[in-house]
Amino acid sequence: MGKKRPYHHGNLRQALIDAALELIEERGVSALTLREVARQVGVTHAAPQRHFADRAALVAAVAEQGFRGLAAHVAAVRGSARTPAQRLRALGVAYVEYALAHPAHLRVMFSPEVADKSRHPELAAAAQAVHGTLVEQIANGQRQGSVAPGDPDELSFAAWSMVHGCAVLLIDGQAMGRSKRALIDAVVDRLYLGLGPREPSGKRRS
Amino acid sequence: MGKKRPYHHGNLRQALIDAALELIEERGVSALTLREVARQVGVTHAAPQRHFADRAALVAAVAEQGFRGLAAHVAAVRGSARTPAQRLRALGVAYVEYALAHPAHLRVMFSPEVADKSRHPELAAAAQAVHGTLVEQIANGQRQGSVAPGDPDELSFAAWSMVHGCAVLLIDGQAMGRSKRALIDAVVDRLYLGLGPREPSGKRRS
DNA sequence: TAGCCAATGTGGTCGATGTCAACATCGCAC
């Protein structure tokens, strides 16, 4: 058992992020404490200062990793299904799946503590990557006629609203006892129906 | 200058809630401090304890008022438009409108700090009222044939996801420079198209 | 190879916060 901890940790920054996420998963974002994180990792209370200017910076780092993970998970659907329509559905499912698999991450990513993305440019970039995949799939769908024509930005915003709202509501425990899987299917079905090709049946724009 | 403050405030509880909301609007949820709220109202730092067991209780009270306001604002559409379809659209718009008009309230309502609604039954009840209006309108629409048949719970969840996601994204500044009004219209349009009567064009349920 | 220096971790401190407990003051029921 000789090995006593060396004076330098080696990879403290990542260790702090990991410990922070673990803490958030167990006791919520508000329980995240710089000192507690430092304790978990086995360094003194001031050590994190060398890697994160303040508490907000640590939270932002956790959120950034969450966005990267979401972007990767969502981007993976690009090679999955054959038709753009199927890919669009798979993309929606992937978004919600990631949220349910990593609820703590999701909560941090859209926490008010990092809402001001102008102060965390890397956050905005990571979020933009997710949105980019969505716009890309919608544009593809439009080229193949499986998605109704229209401003891709507006359509992607509508689609994003739907899957994001679904994810947030499910995480917040608004499933009301129903099967989450069924609710996700319902949402993605309606997403598909709402975006699919058809002539508008009534007046648009209030 | 005669009037010195009486020993008892008279309506401290509501005054604290109001001050708390104001503070949140100005500096964010994380800046909400029991002592600062007490200072604003002009009482000593321990006075709030008589009305709120802890900081979380105050936050929950603010959230509860937000839910009540949203429920009222949304319920108002019941008497507005003629057809159920129009009412459904108006309902979605009303939801997002309230969110944009009271962003701080919305953020608190869905803040992780009150996510555990089991510890705040009155919160769950207020949220349920909002959802109830939605289910009611969808059931009405189905009776008149302007909404596709299907489990009303699933349909309302899909609709709720859409408007809630839209509201959250807009509040979080994800409008990307586009007109919020146009984005809301796009979302509600797709909501209407997704729920409207038609035969499913492809397979459903993965 | 010797030494030097920037990066990284330690220990101490300060003001602010949430929470508790003991005390002061008020208003309403009797």
Next chain:
DNA sequence: GTGCGATGTTGACATCGACCACATTGGCTA
């Protein structure tokens, strides 16, 4: 009127974020 519960005050304590001076390390250079 009087007594008691509700409400507000004062004081205290542990913890937190942030800052500082100092200690230790490893890598770079001369």
